[in-house]
Amino acid sequence: MTKTFRLIAVPTSLSATLAVAHDGVKDVDVLARMKAMEAIGLAAKELGDMARGFIPFDPNRAHIVRDNISVHAKNMPTLFAKFATDPKSEAASTIWDNWDDFVIRSAELQKSASALNFSDAGALSLSMRGLGAACSGCHKLYRIKN
Ligand code: HEC
Numbered sequence: 523m524t525k526t527f528r529l530i531a532v533p534t535s536l537s538a539t540l541a542v543a544h545d546g547v548k549d550v551d552v553l554a555r556m557k558a559m560e561a562i563g564l565a566a567k568e569l570g571d572m573a574r575g576f577i578p579f580d581p582n583r584a585h586i587v588r589d590n591i592s593v594h595a596k597n598m599p600t601l602f603a604k605f606a607t608d609p610k611s612e613a614a615s616t617i618w619d620n621w622d623d624f625v626i627r628s629a630e631l632q633k634s635a636s637a638l639n640f641s642d643a644g645a646l647s648l649s650m651r652g653l654g655a656a657c658s659g660c661h662k663l664y665r666i667k668n
């Protein structure tokens with residue numbers, strides 16, 4: 523029980539702070555990547571809420587939400603390609619020193635989104651372990667909290 527909760531708590535807690543995260547960001551490249559990450563955060567929260575029964579489990583909706591994560595994950599190398607910064611950005615400059623690793627981690631996010639299991643809420647919850655690990659693995663290295 524505790525274990526399951528912890529697995530899905532990762533993306534949910536990440537998305538909790540996103541409401542004002544990019545307010546006032548001027549740099550267009552930074553804003554674009556922050557908005558993509560916001561969309562990923564909202565999608566992960568919705569899946570987490572379904573997994574926990576906060577909202578009804580709907581496999582069709584879950585597929586759409588997952589595809590949204592996949593599309594943004596696929597775009598991440600393009601969105602982050604240019605070294606761009608803004609006082610509000612939470613991106614660590616080490617992204618551009620370790621570019622290949624960052625690209626691999628974007629691909630891992632895509633893979634873990636593809637591996638989500640929509641048989642029922644329990645299966646979704648378990649399969650979100652991989653998704654949560656992809657988020658936190660990258661954030662730990664490349665996202666700094668302002
Ligand atoms: C390959 C690396 C990587 C992966 C994987 C990743 N993120 Fe991020 N995320 C970042 C970086 C870097 C930032 C900071 C971007 C900036 O501020 O310029 C960020 C920022 C965010 C933000 C703040 C967005 C905003 O409004 O400014 C949220 C929410 C977020 N991530 C959620 C998630 C969730 C949920 C997952 C997994 C489903 C995930 N991320 C996977 C690198 C990643």
